[in-house]
Amino acid sequence: xxxxxxxxxxxxxxxxxxxxxxxxxxxxQQALExxxxxxxxxxxLAVQRDLSRQLQLLGQSAAVSRPARRHExxxxxxxxxxxxxxxxxxxxxxxxxxxxxxxxxxxxxxLAVASVLTLRVAPGLQVASARIPATKTTLRDMSAPxxxxxxxxxxxxxxxxxxxxxxxxxxxxxxxxxxxxxxxxPGPPTPVSAGPEPQAPASPAxxxxxxxxxxxxxxxxxxxxxxxxxxxxEVSGAMLQSLGFPIVGEPSPRRIPADLIVGxxxxxxxxxxxx
Amino acid sequence: MASKQxxxxxxxxxxxxxxxxxxxxxxxxxxxxxFAALYCRRRPSVYxxxxxxxxxxxxxxxxxxxxFLALIGDMDHYDAAKGTLAAYLLGMAxxxxxxxxxxxxxxxxxxxxDADGSRRTPEFLVDRRNPDGTLxxxxxxxxxxxxxxxxxxxxxxxxVLCDLEEMSYEExxxxxxxxxxxxxxxxxxxxxxxxxxxxxxxxxxxxxxxxKAKRCLA
Numbered sequence: 001x002x003x004x005x006x007x008x009x010x011x012x013x014x015x016x017x018x019x020x021x022x023x024x025x026x027x028x029q030q031a032l033e034x035x036x037x038x039x040x041x042x043x044x045l046a047v048q049r050d051l052s053r054q055l056q057l058l059g060q061s062a063a064v065s066r067p068a069r070r071h072e073x074x075x076x077x078x079x080x081x082x083x084x085x086x087x088x089x090x091x092x093x094x095x096x097x098x099x100x101x102x103x104x105x106x107x108x109x110x111l112a113v114a115s116v117l118t119l120r121v122a123p124g125l126q127v128a129s130a131r132i133p134a135t136k137t138t139l140r141d142m143s144a145p146x147x148x149x150x151x152x153x154x155x156x157x158x159x160x161x162x163x164x165x166x167x168x169x170x171x172x173x174x175x176x177x178x179x180x181x182x183x184x185x186p187g188p189p190t191p192v193s194a195g196p197e198p199q200a201p202a203s204p205a206x207x208x209x210x211x212x213x214x215x216x217x218x219x220x221x222x223x224x225x226x227x228x229x230x231x232x233x234e235v236s237g238a239m240l241q242s243l244g245f246p247i248v249g250e251p252s253p254r255r256i257p258a259d260l261i262v263g264x265x266x267x268x269x270x271x272x273x274x275x
Numbered sequence: 276m277a278s279k280q281x282x283x284x285x286x287x288x289x290x291x292x293x294x295x296x297x298x299x300x301x302x303x304x305x306x307x308x309x310f311a312a313l314y315c316r317r318r319p320s321v322y323x324x325x326x327x328x329x330x331x332x333x334x335x336x337x338x339x340x341x342x343f344l345a346l347i348g349d350m351d352h353y354d355a356a357k358g359t360l361a362a363y364l365l366g367m368a369x370x371x372x373x374x375x376x377x378x379x380x381x382x383x384x385x386x387x388x389d390a391d392g393s394r395r396t397p398e399f400l401v402d403r404r405n406p407d408g409t410l411x412x413x414x415x416x417x418x419x420x421x422x423x424x425x426x427x428x429x430x431x432x433x434x435v436l437c438d439l440e441e442m443s444y445e446e447x448x449x450x451x452x453x454x455x456x457x458x459x460x461x462x463x464x465x466x467x468x469x470x471x472x473x474x475x476x477x478x479x480x481x482x483x484x485x486x487k488a489k490r491c492l493a
Contacts, residue, residue, distance in 0.1 A: 011463055015438065047470050052438065054419045054473070059439040061416045062326055064319040071340045075314065078347045079307055 001034040006041045014048030213261065213270040216243055228269060231260045235271075243271065295360035296353075303350040313360075314343055320361060320440060321368050327435040328372050330424045338375075342367045358449030362442070365450035369432060376428055422472040430465035437462050 001009075009031035035042045234255040241247040257274040290298055290312035298316075301309030321342050325335035342364055346353075353363050423434055436447035437458065448455045 007463075011459070011466065014466075047474065048466060051466055051470050051473065054415055055423075055434065055438040055469075057412065058327075058416050058419045058423070059323075059441070062323045062439070064322050065332060065336065067318065067340070068336065071336070074340070075310075075343055075347065076307070078344055079302075079310055082347050 001030045003034075003038060003041055006031050006034045006038070007044075010041075010044060010048055013045055014052050211272045211275065213259075213272040215270045216268050228261050228263045231262050232274070233258055233260055243268075296355050299350060299353060299360060310347070317361060317364050318343065321364050324365050324435055324440060325368055325372060327420075327423060327439050328369075328428070328431060329375075330420065334375070338368050338371050341371050359446055362446045362449040365436065365440070365442075366452060369450060369452075373428065418473060419469075422469050425472065426465055426468060430461055430468060433458055433461035434465045434469065438466075 009028055013028060013031055013035075035045050235243075235258050236255050237247050237252045240256070259272045259274060261269045261271075263269050290301075290309055293301070293309070293312070295313060295317070298309045298313040302313060318339050321339040322335050325338035326332065329335060329338075345367055346364065353360060357363075358366075423431060423439075426434065432451055433447065436442045436450055437444065440447075442450070444455045444458050448458045451458060
């Protein structure tokens with residue numbers, strides 16, 4: 001063994017009390033034998049052993065103070081708070097289990113109430129349709145006299161909504177459906193102008209999907225229109241264009257079912273499209 | 276005697292026979308007594324490690340408190356396959372200490388690095404007296420403590436773990452988060468630095484080239 005190899009064994013020779021050495025006993029013995037014949041390595045070993053002794057003194061001198069009571073109290077509080085976590089988590093899980101059930105029950109209740117309300121209104125579908133969603137008001141008098149024949153604007157509108165088939169004439173009387181003319185049957189309303197175009201699929205009994213009313217430009221405020229009537233018509237693209245709807249390109253000849261609110265003055269106040 | 280004990284120390288006496296990992300498992304299950312036993316068993320080493328690393332009683336107290344608070348917060352994080360619980364706790368203490376050191380709150384204003392990468396020891400930390408017989412016990416302890424504190428942290432922790440806490444290389448490596456060979460080399464370097472600091476200026480100023488020339492190659 002030379003001095004370089006001895007230096008690898010020096011630490012373990014100088015720290016005999018420390019376990020976990022990586023050198024074999026035979027190598028350590030050889031290192032000791034080398035130190036016996038090498039003055040410099042023997043000196044290094046003596047220095048390191050002296051250092052070990054001093055470090056041992058330092059290690060033994062380190063008095064460990066007892067932890068302060070506040071530290072123990074803080075640890076105890078932290079530990080007990082942690083111990084409560086599973087309970088809290090269990091409560092949270094239980095609450096989380098309730099939430100979906102409660103939400104589902106609430107949703108079912110809302111659906112049931114909505115269904116009941118809708119079914120109750122369905123026989124007077126046209127009356128319900130007269131509701132103006134934007135203003136949350138309804139026409140006050142749905143039993144106003146039928147003025148459709150005397151309403152030039154509505155008449156024009158209806159006339160335009162007629163299919164070109166002359167067999168459906170008289171157009172105005174046939175296509176304008178006053179609210180009281182619609183049967184009380186809660187089933188889907190039958191379009192008067194039964195044309196060759198495909199009909200929309202029938203809605204479930206008592207239901208008719210409706211859209212919101214759009215106020216017409218010249219009709220003024222629907223709220224100020226006073227009593228009026230709800231009229232089911234079919235309008236063409238050209239008519240929609242004349243009403244102010246933005247139609248891009250050539251208007252389609254296809255007629256679109258719609259509901260009109262016609263005021264007492266005969267002017268159409270608002271329109272909504274029937275899907 | 277036990278009746279005079281209070282707090283965690285009194286609670287800990289029932290679990291003397293259990294291993295650290297068993298105590299931790301019990302504590303994780305909610306046993307405060309098991310945690311108290313673990314605390315009383317392992318806090319001294321954590322405290323001593325922090326004390327030797329910082330030289331400050333107050334900081335050592337704070338660090339050991341933070342270590343056990345962190346342990347309470349995440350008892351399931353310990354993996355027995357990666358090392359002993361003692362090494363795990365010292366590793367936590369080491370990280371907290373390094374964080375303190377990085378903040379610079381407890382830095383001693385060292386001068387520039389020496390050529391070998393170590394920092395030059397401040398003059399007030401170097402004990403110039405010969406420790407061989409001329410110093411009393413307390414003076415020796417004080418001189419060694421100052422010399423240890425003057426080491427760079429990576430060397431200091433190697434000395435503290437391996438020599439002062441008398442941990443094996445494997446445990447020290449687990450606590451320091453490095454390889455066994457790294458710990459060995461750091462310890463070797465640290466002890467060389469310590470010896471030079473404690474032997475005084477004569478030995479410390481001895482030229483390295485001269486020392487090498489004197490080495491035998493037999």
